[in-house]
Amino acid sequence: MKNTMKGIKIITLVIAICLTLLSCFHSSLDKNTSAGVISSKDGLQKDIIIDSFFVSFQLNPTANLLKREGLTEEKELKARTVQLDSMFWFNVSISIKGFNQSPLRYQISSLEQYESRLNYYLNEAANDFSLVVGNSDTLLPSVYWFENNQNLLSRETMIIGYQRPKDFVALQDLHLSYFDRIFGNGIIKATIESRDLKRYLSM
């Protein structure tokens, strides 16, 4: 009897260990990093991964922009708030995984090609952005600026401003799209959802 009990205990222990080991070996899906969207906690930044390209769309709240400007006088602050609130401000940056230089230099074969890229980003890229508010209005950029970092960073940033429609309500999603002509990634889209926009408007 004692030996039988001992045997049962040992077998039970062995099976329990086997089950534990088996559950550890179950295959979990690889977190694929060649395509996908990563959303920031506040939902105002969307990072899109396409192959080795990393495109980040950041909607800038007025409060953040005012902080950077460091205005202290109340009158100036109010006026500037009204100006900034009338627009949607986006930062769109491009970087390339494994390439530690400016994307302008990625796979270029001549100075002309580099200059052509630079010219595109300085003067023409604004034509490839559009913002769809809800399901209706398509807005084109009112303001565009290319932050030329003089090849000191491994990313390039474009700043785009859209005039906020007068009848805009925070119940609508914002769909920003960019046609990546230079690197052949096609049309890249990001959606800022209305629930995150409500928070943005109250910032």
Add this chain to the structure above:
Amino acid sequence: MRIKSRFWILGIIFFLFLCTFVFVVSQLIIRNHDKKIAVVDVVKLFNEYHMKQELEKKAEGQLRYLSLVIDSLKTEISVMELNPNISETALRAVHNQYGQAQVAFERAYEENSLIVNDVVWKRLNPLLEIYGKQRGFHLIIGATGKANVLYLDDYFDQTDDLIKYVNEKYDEGN
């Protein structure tokens, strides 16, 4: 009596463990042997991918402009041919312009098709990989309707599901 009941309880526990163990192992064996295969209509996938449709709309503008230029040159040629006062040199010049416009249109059409094709597959390939892994497929076959897969029934056909998946990923931001 106490020893007997203890023995029975341990026996039951052991039996339950054994059943669970056998069940888990058998499920793992079945899963590994159940080779999931999917077949996808590649042409339908390509054509119904929203990004492909939007890229074609973008290219449409340029192609429409070129076709309007061709049409207006054609009209000019037919008018000039009816006018006896027009010199042959002038007529030939317009014919040349017409030829060049046609060549430009064909080149633009071919370039756009190649670009759209490359860009769409660049975006689709990583999504296909993720889709296959998430759904547990071991193999996804692309059917073009011309070779390899000549017939498939609904059992293996994942075309509609895949189209919905890639379009959702594209529209939400990918």
